[in-house]
Amino acid sequence: MYDYLIVGAGLYGSVFAREATDRGYKCLVIDKRGHIGGNVYTERIEGINVHKYGAHIFHTNNKRVWEYLSRFTTFNRFTNSPVANYKGELYSLPFNMYTFNKMWGVVTPEEAQRKIEEQRREIKGEPRNLEEQAISLVGRDIYEKLIKGYTEKQWGRACKDLPSFIIKRLPVRLTFDNNYFNALYQGIPVGGYTEMVERILDKIEVGLGEDYLSDKRKWDNMAERVVYTGPIDAYFQYALGYLEYRSVRFDTEVLDISNFQGNAAVNYTDSQTPWTRIIEHKWFEFGKDGDGNDIPKTIISKEYSSEWKPGDEPYYPVNDERNSELYRQYKALAETEDKVFFGGRLGEYKYYDMDAVVDAVLKKCDEVFS
Numbered sequence: 328m329y330d331y332l333i334v335g336a337g338l339y340g341s342v343f344a345r346e347a348t349d350r351g352y353k354c355l356v357i358d359k360r361g362h363i364g365g366n367v368y369t370e371r372i373e374g375i376n377v378h379k380y381g382a383h384i385f386h387t388n389n390k391r392v393w394e395y396l397s398r399f400t401t402f403n404r405f406t407n408s409p410v411a412n413y414k415g416e417l418y419s420l421p422f423n424m425y426t427f428n429k430m431w432g433v434v435t436p437e438e439a440q441r442k443i444e445e446q447r448r449e450i451k452g453e454p455r456n457l458e459e460q461a462i463s464l465v466g467r468d469i470y471e472k473l474i475k476g477y478t479e480k481q482w483g484r485a486c487k488d489l490p491s492f493i494i495k496r497l498p499v500r501l502t503f504d505n506n507y508f509n510a511l512y513q514g515i516p517v518g519g520y521t522e523m524v525e526r527i528l529d530k531i532e533v534g535l536g537e538d539y540l541s542d543k544r545k546w547d548n549m550a551e552r553v554v555y556t557g558p559i560d561a562y563f564q565y566a567l568g569y570l571e572y573r574s575v576r577f578d579t580e581v582l583d584i585s586n587f588q589g590n591a592a593v594n595y596t597d598s599q600t601p602w603t604r605i606i607e608h609k610w611f612e613f614g615k616d617g618d619g620n621d622i623p624k625t626i627i628s629k630e631y632s633s634e635w636k637p638g639d640e641p642y643y644p645v646n647d648e649r650n651s652e653l654y655r656q657y658k659a660l661a662e663t664e665d666k667v668f669f670g671g672r673l674g675e676y677k678y679y680d681m682d683a684v685v686d687a688v689l690k691k692c693d694e695v696f697s
Contacts, residue, residue, distance in 0.1 A: 329355045329549055334539045335556030337365020338684045339671035341527045342395075343554050346692040348531050355550065356528065357537040359557075362521070363528060366642075366672075367681065369519035373581055373624045374616035375609045376519030381575060381630065381642075382592055382606050383520060386510035387682030393512040395685060400523035402514030405611055408505040409592040409604075413472045420594065421507050422469060423500040430468055436501035442466070443499065460491035465499060476598035481573070481632045490647075515611045547666070556671035558641060559657045565637075567656050570676055571649075572641035578602070578629040586614075587625050602629040644676050 330352040333340040341363065344354045362368050366380040384407045387393055396402075411418040419425035427439040446466025454460035457478065461470045474497075475486055482489055498509075506513075516523040539546050540561060547553060555562060560570045591610040595602055606628045616622050635641065644650065654676040661669050670688060672679045679687070 329353050332550035333554045336363040339688045340556045342688045344531050345527050355532050357534040359538050361536050364521050364524040367520040369521045374622045375626050377608045386508040386513040388511045392682045392685045399526040400516035405515045407507040410590050411473050411594045411596045413596045424503045454491045456487050457489035458486040464497045473596050477596040480603050553667040555669050556674045558673040571645040572635040573643040574633045574635040574639045575642050576631040576633050582625050604630050
């Protein structure tokens with residue numbers, strides 16, 4: 328008999344298992360997939376740690392979380408500096424002085440500010456949709472070249488048909504700072520995320536390829552309590568209906584060249600290019616293998632946004648009114664489960680950055696084990 332059955336070997340489940348084990352509780356971690364790590368899983372191919380479920384760049388201002396994960400890995404100094412490709416024109420992301428210089432030829436922050444203010448005036452009154460909201464924040468030129476096509480590919484519908492609240496703000500930097508994240512701590516685990524999660528789960532029993540929901544009674548009888556990090560609607564057999572997600576498809580290729588695009592992430596912001604961005608995985612670790620040697624090949628992943636349907640891999644919760652209300656109903660059901668608690672991105676139907684997941688589970692552990 329185990330004290331805790333943890334369903335899901337992603338960050339939430341793994342950290343909970345570590346904390347419980349270190350306090351003397353007996354834990355079993357199971358996962359439906361054939362690997363640990365959840366969506367942060369990295370697979371080593373040709374000496375490159377490939378982010379199998381999309382780019383994961385760790386960043387946080389939370390010292391406790393940074394120091395906690397640093398027990399299990401060394402973070403490199405990777406800084407996220409994506410590039411936008413609009414029909415062969417390259418722009419810096421986030422929007423900064425490099426962007427404005429390329430867009431308008433302006434040189435000083437004052438000139439850039441004046442140009443943005445001039446273009447923002449196009450929108451009178453309260454923005455009625457995402458297009459008007461974006462123009463009211465950064466002006467027509469940046470919207471047309473760097474926001475419109477990318478956003479329409481991501482959501483599968485016109486910006487004029489999307490609600491304004493999707494874009495609450497668009498950071499404009501009147502400096503030459505290319506660091507996308509405003510975070511005190513940032514980096515990629517040396518050796519990849521999978522190695523980090525392996526260390527978190529060290530000496531903890533893990534069962535892979537195990538489907539909890541297909542034989543729930545059997546699994547429930549094996550432990551005093553259950554930590555469930557799978558989809559909350561699936562747990563209740565979709566009794567109230569399906570929660571919706573946005574999904575992503577990855578087309579990954581090994582290329583017999585050393586350098587495809589010279590940057591980890593390039594966003595394709597025109598509407599004609601079918602993919603939203605290309606990730607070149609080797610640049611997360613500066614093009615070097617574990618011994619510090621240059622890697623002769625490269626691996627790229629083209630990302631395509633796709634409409635989600637039941638059975639597809641769930642990525643991003645659609646936190647609109649309908650889904651938020653449906654989640655509230657599922658959450659009320661979850662609160663009636665005596666021996667189970669729900670956590671993580673799917674268990675809480677919530678978009679979580681990695682640091683927020685670790686923060687949430689550490690706080691849950693403080694509460695459970697206090």
